[in-house]
Amino acid sequence: MRRHGVLVALTLVVAACGGAGDAESTVVAAGTTIVDNGVVEYLVAESPFAESMNVLAATSAEALTLLEQGAADLAIVHAPDRLATFLQQNPQAQSAVLFQSRFVLVGPPDKVAEYDGLSAPEAFAKLALRGDAFVTRADGSGTYESESKVWEASGVDRTGAAWLTTTGQGMGFTLQVAVDREAFIWVEEGTLVGSPLANRVQAVELADADSYPNIYTAVWLDSGGDAGSLVGWIRSPEGDNAIAAMNDALFGRRLVVQVRG
Secondary structure, eight states: OOOTTOOEESSOOGGGTOOTTOTTOEEEEEEHHHHHTSHHHHHHHHSTTGGGEEEEEEOHHHHHHHHHHTSOSEEEEOOHHHHHHHHHHOTTOEEEEEEEEEEEEEEOTTTGGGTTTSOHHHHHHHHHHHTOOEEEOOSSOHHHHHHHHHHHHHTOOOTTOTTEEEOOSOHHHHHHHHHHTTOBEEEEHHHHHTSTTGGGOEEOOOTTGGGOEEEEEEEESOSSHHHHHHHHHHTSHHHHHHHHHHHHHHTSSOOSEEOOO
16 A cells, blocks of 8 residues: 555644645545545555545535635535535536445444334434433534434434433544543544544444445545546546455445445
8 A cells, every 4th residue: 555645634734735726746635534544545555646645534524615615626525515505606617426335323332222113203212311421523523414314204303312422522532532531422434433442333234224325525626636536536437446456455344335326
């Protein structure tokens, strides 16, 4: 795996990006999930464009803002509602679905059995009823958008709940907080499996476990340059092979699935 030329910045410092259109680099603003779990770094490094790519970790909201402001050339996001609004407001934008993983509910190993067999909304409602600790990102991310829909379906009003901790931070950091507080968390599966904290939590066996796909879509505004070329490569047979190798290298099993649409 080549890593030369790939910069992963976990804090958004737009001034350091050089701005979109910089002849020396293409700025990719990607969801913190696929930065934290290594997916985007792996694929960029394996692509023919590794030398010209700089990667920034961002929430989906931040990535789309950076793209709209010209501070990023390509956004890889996983918040479908927010993306739909962006595309409506920016009809010139181009987009392509890349791949998907899924979201899972995890918690302390000695508590998850209480929730096995429930649907995600039922589990969330029971969490609130029991007062079991829950950690949320609440940061404009695709993970938070998905989680919010589950809360809505559960019928729970979590405003001011004592059992709820809000980080406003990325996936990796929020998972650490959940582990430290022995709390439950809605998490992207690849981030969980690739984390050294994976053995300190356990996934709830939800009855509707396959109902929460985590779909990543690439969005860009300029039809030229390496942004569109990287997207085309990821969606090519060579990209498919790289995704398969990435699954083996990072997770030891197939967690990220190619999607065409």
